[in-house]
Structure formats: C-alpha cells, structure tokens
Amino acid sequence: MIKRLWTAMASIRLTLWLLVLLTVNLFIGSFYAKAMPVFGKLNAQLFPSWLMAHNTGHNWWIFTLFGLLFLLAMNTAACTLERLSFLMRRRGQHRRTIFTLLLAPSIMHLCFLFIIGGHALTEFTGSKQRLPAEVGEQVSIEDLRITLLDRHYDYWQAPLLEGVMQQCTAILQLENGTSVEQREIAILEPIFWQGYTLHLGMAGKPGVDTLPPLQITVKKDPGLLPILFGNTVLCLLMLWYFPQIRKIRNGGQKP
C-alpha cells in the first residue's frame, strides 16, 4: 500500500497533471483577483487573519491552489528523493563534472521546494501592518514605536515632465524602548530595523490639486530569504544546465 502510494506520488504523470491544473487554477484566480477587490486585501494581511474576516464561497480557488501546491511539493520531494538515491548508487560511474550536471535538476527541484516553502512562511507567519503616512501618525508593534515626523515630494525639473512626481520621502522616528533614532524612507528604498522592513508606498490616487496619500507597510517576512535564495540558485543552475546538457546531446559540439 505504502509502496503504491509512493510510486503514485513520485510519478512524472502526476507532475504534469498538477502543473496543468495549477495553470488553470491560477488563471481562474487571476480573474477573481481582478473582479473582487477583497483579494487585494491579502497583500495587507496574513492569510489566517484575512480568512477569518472574509470567509466566503468565492475563496474556493485559493483552497484548491494551496491544495495543488501542497501536492506538487509532495510530488517534487518524492521525485527528487528517488532521483537522488538513484544517482548516489551510481556516483562512481560518472566523472565529477557529469555527476554534478546530473545532480543539477535535483538541486533545482530542492530550490523549488525552498521557494514554495518561503511563500508559505510569508503568507502564514511573520507580520504585516499598514500605517497611513500622515505627519504625527504612530504605530506600535510589541515594544517598538514608529512615528512619521515629516514627508516630502520631489518633482521632475525637465519641461516635458512638469508636474510629474519623481520621489516621495518620509522621516520616521523609530523607538525601541532603549533608543530613539530618525531614519529617512523613500519609495523603493525600504529600511530594515529590528527584524522588520518598512516600505513607503502610495495609498491612493493623486488629485488635481492634492498630493497622493502615502502609506507605510511594516513587515516581518521570514519567507523572503528562502524565496530569494531558491529563485537565484534555480536560475543560475538553469543557465548552466540547459546549454551544457544540450552540448552533451550534440556530441560535445555546439549545434
């Protein structure tokens, strides 16, 4: 029974079905996300707290998405373990370069597991909070306190860009119980402080004679490092693996 289950779980046909179903699921989800603004709130809240506030039938695609991703992770882990055990039994039969090349797809699959594990950590753990970026506004997280002291807008000077915003900056006062410091934050220039990242963003449209409302996102994202690490190693390995394997299949000649 367990052996049959393992064989089914480590099957490439299952991988293909799961990837096709995931593609369809993600496309359906994209239409829901466009049509219903409630899904946009997932960007400002962790999944469990979002679900408690918005538990409706329209969420079905998120549950199927998580289910399919979980199955794909199991399938990937099973396939990778099978492949690794096969390669390890034959490691003496290959030159080191060839062996590394044969090992590369398994490492890529482990990277994929890192990536979806990282995304799961991001959605289910850590913290997300949004603070309207108005002067004097304050937010407290545990014993930390963030206060917005000032904000500033810069506009392009070139004649063709008259009235177009170039950058927004804000001055924050950061208190951690023992020390107080002032730091500047800008769009695309987040600051890292006490394990949190603070991002400046826009919360609304700029009016004709008004400045755009800003917001500060305060985040603790334990999934970020596995996501970035997994993605970077995956891409570097792909850039090395595919040309090499193609060269070998062409008998060592460039096609």
Place this chain on the structure above:
Amino acid sequence: MTVTTSSMLFNAAAGFYAGSLLLYLLKRYRLSCWLLGTGFVFQTASLIGRCWRWGVFSLDGVFNGALFLPWCLALLALLFLLRGRQQGAASMSWLVTPAILITLALPVQIPPPGPFTATWSSPMFFFLEVLAVACFLAGGWFAWRHLRIRDKDPLFNHLAIWGFIFYSLAQVVGAIWSYLGWGAAFHWGERHLQSAAIWCLYCGYLHTHFDRSFDLRKKARWALSGALVVLVVAYALQVAAHLTVLNPAKTPTDGTSQVTAAQQVHGAVPNACRNPKLLEDGDD
C-alpha cells in the same frame, strides 16, 4: 534625438519588416533576411532614441511589449540566421511584421517615469519578460511549422526552454522589484497570478521530456497551445492596458480612492498636481 526622429526610425523599421515578409512570400529568403536585419538596426536606433523622450534619460517604456516585442523577435530571427537557418529566420517576418504593424495602428501611451520605476529592476524585469514572451511566441511559430510541414527540427523545443529560463529570471528580478516597492515578492493580483500560471504551463512543458508518451509532435502541440496563451495573456492584455484607444486620459477625482497598480508604478498623472505652492515647496 527627438521623439519625432525616434518615431520616424520606428516607421522605417516597420517598412523594412513588411518588405521582409513580402520577400519571404516570394521565396527570396536571403533578401528577406537582409531587410529584417536593416529593420532591426533602425528599430534599435529608435529604441535608443526613446531613452531620452522625456528630456532626461529614462528606460521607462522602452521595454514596453508593444515596442520591444518586434525587436526581440527580429533579434531571434538574426540569431537563427547566424546558426545557418536562413529560411526559418526569414519566416520570422510573419511574427515581426504583424507585431510592429499592430503597434503602428494602435499606438500605446507610455506613462512618464515615476517613483516606482526608478530602479534597475524595473527595466530589467520588462526586458527579460518581453524577451521570454518573444521566445515563447517564436517557439509556438516553429511548433506550428513542425506540425504542418512535419520537419524533424526541434527548434521550438530550444525556444520554449530559453523562454522558460528568461521568464524565470524575469520572475526573480520582478520579485526583487516588487519587494522593494510594495513589500512583498508576490502580490495577490491579476498580473502576478497570470505570470505564475504561465510559469507553471511552461514548467509542465519542460517535464514532458521525462514522459515517454510525449513524442515531438505532442510537445509541439503543447508549445503551440502555450504560445497562444502567452499571446493573449502576456501580450494582448498587457499591451491593451497601454493602448490610447482603450485608455483615454482620465480626470483624477479625489485622493482617497484605491490606486491601481499601473498608477502606483508610474506615480502621479502628468501635470496632475497643479497647485503651484505644492510644486514649489514639495512639502505638505
């Protein structure tokens, strides 16, 4: 270089690409490739000119799909030519010409540079994404030729693989951009979900290699279907978001409504803030 010069060079490139298609139909493949190459040179000059279209150097909009896709397709054609695939290279004019003519017929509105695009990751993301889309579309084109002519050339397979690599790189760079700008590597929004869907689709394609029941024809069918999906989702829908005919200039209303992703990316609407005091001081 002025905007007019850039546009003239773009029009000239379109003319050369159209001529290339005509010569391909007349089976003058060598000449067709020459015109494709000339069009490519003109379009490159046009794209370089676009970097200064706002009076300051900015890569914003240079890698917009409508403008950059024909260039990427022409680049692929020239690479095929270098690899000795003259007929295949000339046949790419079937993709390059409609892509550039659509841009001429339905001009796109390129938003001015805003605070969210002032980073290396923004242009690099669009560059890699459009290059990947070009590989996927060319892959679909050669898959269709494979199914129709029944040749044994697995070129579509190589294109789908390179498309997947570029697309994955685009996702990494996009995740960095998204994290710096919006505080999350992945956003629960239409754009990110569709990108993930395309990635899964081509990831599945790559895995067909390990299923013995998938011969080259079945893989060609997958590559063709994938290209059609990419054509609609990653090209038509993305370009439609910038078409001037579909997006007439909107009058901004109050400042409290939720801002769209496009508005976030490109910042304020040009000349939106006309309050002289705010413009002079910059503080609130």
